[in-house]
Amino acid sequence: MKLIVSAHGMLAKEVVNSAGMVFGAIDDLDIVTFVPGENAETLKARYKELIDGYKEDEEILFLVDLFGGSPYNAAFETVIGQDRMDVITGLSLPMLIDVVGIRTMEEDIKAGEVYDKLSGDYVKSCKKLLGNTNEDEMEDDEL
Template sequence: MIQIILASHGQFCLGLKQTVEMIAGKTDYLETISFKPGQDPDNYRDNFEQVLKSQNDQPTLVLVDLKGGTPFNTAMYLKQKYNLELVTGVNVPMLLSIVTSRTAKSSISDLLNICLNNENWGIQNSKLGGTHHAKLSLN
C-alpha cells in the first residue's frame, strides 16, 4: 500500500490525522512529520529522511500544508533521492478522500488524481437559505 506522509508546520499534520481517523477509523501507512517551532531545519530533514528510508524505495505520497515552507522545501530536496510525489495544500476533505479510496492496488498516480480533483478539496461558498439574520454594514 502507498505510504502517505503528512508534513506541516507545528501540530497541523497531527490534527489532520486525528480528525480523519475520528471519521474513517485507524489508518495504516499514514505518518506525520511536524516541523516544530525553533527546530533546526537540518534536524527536521534528518527526521524526514529516516521515515523515507524505512520505505525501501516504495512510492510515497507527501502531503504538505504550504508551498515554500520548510516541510515543502525539505520534501522537494528529498525528492531528488527518494521515490515520492508531493502535493501542497492538504486539508481534511482531501485526506479523507485519499484514505477512504486507497487500496492495496492503488498506484501513486491514482492517489495524485484524488488529491488534484477539486471535488475533494472541500472548498465552497456555503450560504444560508432564505433571509439573512444579520447584515454587515461597512459605512
C-alpha cells in the same frame, strides 16, 4: 503507498487524528510535525529516517500544508529525482480523507498519480452552492 503528513505546528497530527474519526486507524501513514527551533534540515533528516525504514520500491506521498514552507521545501528536496515519490500541498481534513479513500480503492496507485485523482474541490461557499439567498436582491417571482 506510504503517506508522510507534515505541517507547521501540530496541524499534521490533528488532521490525522480527525481523519481517524472517519476511517479509524490509518495504516502506512507517518506524521512529521514542524515546531519553532526546527528548520528544513531537521525535517529532511526526519523524512530520511522514515524513508530509510520503508521498502526500497515503496511509493511515498508527502502531504504538506503550505507551498514554499519548510515542510514543503524539505519534502521537495527529498523527492527530486525519485519516481516513486511526490508532494502535494494544501493539507486539510477533506484532502486527507480523499487521499486515504483513493489509496484504499486503488491499492496499486503511484504517488505521482494521486494528485490527478483529487477532487480539488475542498473550498465551498454555501451561498454559491445554493444560489443567492438574500431576499432583498431576489426578484418577486423567485420568492
